[in-house]
Amino acid sequence: MLTTVVGSYPSQPSKPRNWREKLLQILGSYDPYKNAIEIAVKDQLKAGIDIISDGQVRGDMISIFASKIPGMKVDNGTSKIITRILPPQNPIGAQDLKFSQKIIKRLGGEQEIKGIITGPSTLVYSSRIEGFYDPEDKKRAIMDMSEALKREASYLEESGASMIQIDEPFLSTGIVDIKTAKKAVKRISNVISVPVALHVCGDIEEVFEDLLKFNVEIIDCEFAGTPKNLEIIKDFEIKDKKIGFGCINTKSQKIETIQEIKKFIKKGIKIIGEEKIIIDPDCGMRKLPRNVAFSKLKNMVEAANALQDKSQ
Numbered sequence: 001m002l003t004t005v006v007g008s009y010p011s012q013p014s015k016p017r018n019w020r021e022k023l024l025q026i027l028g029s030y031d032p033y034k035n036a037i038e039i040a041v042k043d044q045l046k047a048g049i050d051i052i053s054d055g056q057v058r059g060d061m062i063s064i065f066a067s068k069i070p071g072m073k074v075d076n077g078t079s080k081i082i083t084r085i086l087p088p089q090n091p092i093g094a095q096d097l098k099f100s101q102k103i104i105k106r107l108g109g110e111q112e113i114k115g116i117i118t119g120p121s122t123l124v125y126s127s128r129i130e131g132f133y134d135p136e137d138k139k140r141a142i143m144d145m146s147e148a149l150k151r152e153a154s155y156l157e158e159s160g161a162s163m164i165q166i167d168e169p170f171l172s173t174g175i176v177d178i179k180t181a182k183k184a185v186k187r188i189s190n191v192i193s194v195p196v197a198l199h200v201c202g203d204i205e206e207v208f209e210d211l212l213k214f215n216v217e218i219i220d221c222e223f224a225g226t227p228k229n230l231e232i233i234k235d236f237e238i239k240d241k242k243i244g245f246g247c248i249n250t251k252s253q254k255i256e257t258i259q260e261i262k263k264f265i266k267k268g269i270k271i272i273g274e275e276k277i278i279i280d281p282d283c284g285m286r287k288l289p290r291n292v293a294f295s296k297l298k299n300m301v302e303a304a305n306a307l308q309d310k311s312q
Contacts, residue, residue, distance in 0.1 A: 114162065242277070
């Protein structure tokens, strides 16, 4: 069973630690986030994760993109759409992905890394529309956003991402037009040759049937924090998809034991099937203390590996 992460990790930007970094700061080229990326990558490697992320250390899932996509800006913490949304001329996350790959190689690891983008519906619904688009009809904004994100997804694949994850937490809220969301995600996934995962957290009762029709290979949901989702998916035949099985609760600082996680994964395997399950946390881990996040990941990997060994 593959193990992965949903994205964010609680590593923070740092001040210059040596003379070289202090000199870079004086020259205006010091990057305070590189050490945070290195911490996130090293912790994931140490925990034994198969497909890691760069930790999404440069901000929250909205501002990372809203601050870089033409037609958008972040004003006092609020994401705004001020004119027509256009594709970014430069990559947003590719450099961090490449830097993460260098760390993996330097440490002698063989892990792969996923590229992560916040989905078009979530970005639009999280932003205040102040120009060009009708605030009451977000369809055009969502489709233009999908064009922008299609470019970013291609940048990430070209940089070596073995998987592209599209984060669409708003799909479970009931306020998003699912047909438009599906069309927008397809526009992105159509240009990608690596597997595409769609992450949707929260209660999936009203949307899971629709999610199975999205043009992606993996549907990733939270199950530990929302255990009723296990009962929901029982009623559906999962044919051509894999399920990202969120099996540790990222909203709680309680560190689940290996036995607790094993027991929960077994429930998932019984419903989903071992060949169709990918093991990961419920959501990103940004709000957890670093020691808690690491311990949760380590126990998750050990639980998955124990079950894998037993089945062979």
